[in-house]
Amino acid sequence: MRALQGLRGRRAPSLPLLLLGLLAAVRRSLEDGLSTAAPFTSLPVQEEMTTKYSNLSLESHSISMTEHSNMPVEKNITLERPSNVELTCQFTTSGDLNSVNVTWKKGDKLLEDNYVVNATGSILYTQYRVAVINSKQMGNYSCFFGEKKQQKGTFNLKVPEINGKNKPLITYVGDSVVLMCKCQDCLPLNWTWYSGNGSVQVAIGVPVNDKYVISGKHANETGLKITQLSEDDQGTYWCHAIFELGESEGHVKLIVLSYLVPLKAFCAIAAEVVLLVAIILLFEMYTQKKKKPSDDGKELEQGEQLKLDDSNGIENSGPRHRKNESVGQ
């Protein structure tokens, strides 16, 4: 009882002290808030967010700049599933660090909280934390240093890219083809296919029929099988991969030729070959005909010479006869 009374008693005189302390703290916090609003007010929010999404993985990325950087520095970050993201910008300058103004922007919108600034030595660090849970948090986050000569660093948060095919697929009328889209290291939630005519995209496979079959052996790839191809099926086909954080697309170009296209080339070349053969054989017949009359002429000469030789002697006709034979060939 005496303890309780003592407590009550002790409390009563310390109440004004508490109030004073509270006022001082509030004032201090207000002062602190005025000078560096970010570190103070962001801290409780950060803690709240990290406790809410502490089961998500953490991704940390950083870029560094100097005051003399000519080109804006960019970093591409690929995110597939919801995670906590820490973006750090380092700024090295020879001047006074405290006078450098630090701001963060998402796209064009200025960000008020969720970031801290501190300086060690001659490097200024600023870190932005965001819990990326849906597509609204994706986009470009930029950190800005300085007022007059602003240095900008950008983090591009994107969903993974899809690989379609760069070369067009060539098929023939009546064939069937499988169009493939693949994602290297990611597992989309779902795949959808669209056929494109210009900028308009029409969904495929919504009425399930025999012509289009969507399948995929693994989760990171999808295949659209088209049967009974016709020339109307030509064009670009788009595959959309759906993630929790957004959509990504790839495209495959399909060309459908008719059999007549190579067949015409084949017939042209075959006709050329027939022409060549005809020319060669006709040339040979022509030269042989040319030889034959001359052969007759030579044979006549041989006959006359033989007659002459006969008068000289039979032995001369032998070698000459052989020589004429070889010449005649």
Next chain:
Amino acid sequence: MAYRAEAPDGGWGWMVVLSAFFQSALVFGVLRSFGVFFVEFVTAFEEPAARVSWIASIGIAVQQFGSPVGSALSTKFGPRPVVMTGGILAALGMLLASFATSLTHLYLSIGLLSGSGWALTFTPTLACMSRYFSRRRSLAIGLALTGVGLSSFAFAPLFQWLLNHYAWRGALLLVSALSLHLVACGALLRPLSLAEDPVVGGPGAQITSLLRHGPFLRYTVALTLINTGYFIPYVHLVAHLRDLGWDPLPSSFLLSVAAISDLVGRVASGWLGDAVPGPVARLLMLWTTLTGVILALYPVAETPTGLVALTVAYGFTSGALTPVAFSVLPELVGTGKIYCGLGLVQMVESIGGLLGAPLSGYLRDVTSNYTASFVVAGAFLLAGSGVLITLPHFFCFSAPASKPQDLVTEALDTKVPLPEEGLGED
């Protein structure tokens, strides 16, 4: 019909060289560049690469084993109708292949049909060319065989372009049209009647007399041994370089360098074979021994410069031995029996060719590097050159007695060995 006493050594013979040039391009250039199609077949038929590569193996095997048929028919009917028929068969095979719906169709159409078409074209043409030339035979053969190397350079990009624009069905259709030019090449092969033709008789008689001819048999054994070792570097060089740590691009570039020096070697050796007096077999032994030594040195070379130098030397010497190998045959058996002789030699040496690469692969699997493979290849080549020493007139220093009159008298004993095209194929 009047028979020539001597080979023309020129004149229409150069048209035959042109025909042989295009034929070696259309047969072996197409075979070598077919790898471009294989990639498409793997995706189109969803079969593993090993099964797809059987297409080329069947084609080569049919071409080599069918050579005696081609040469026997040429002896009977002359080269022209046989080659033209072969061209039509080869083109037909490719045409049917463009409609294929399974890999078996390709085995039958490209492997069997086109392969037999090729069997009917190449051997008779080479034999025909050997008949047209005697003094400049090696040069003619060397020039004709350059078609193989040059076409490999041209056809691989051409086939890729065809595939990009027409897909594999249309591309096969156009390769079939390309192969139709074999018919035009066949039309160029004007028949030549040489003095010893009536003496040597029909194909059956020729083959039996060839099989009893000692030098021909020894020559066939030598060429089989040479063929066993010949292909191994072409098949395994890139893999060997990758084992040593080379990147893929410089490795295949080195293979192209070997192909260029192979081309130079063929022409140079062809010219040399005619310029140097005495039996051509000696030059063949020289080139074969050099190639064998170079192959045996491969495991020793580790530095890039050493490997490049060895590869250039290998390309030159292995290219050099091809035209000379073909020229020895007419000297051995005479030009009358050359069709049948060439066919027989091709068939037997193809066994060496078919065994060489798998044997080398097996050795590599057992010893885990290519040292044993290269040394064994070199050993086969040296053994082959050793057998060559046993050929007649080897140690003579005068011009070989290959005059037609002598050949007529020897015709009943000698058989005409045909150039091994096996050495030209890859």
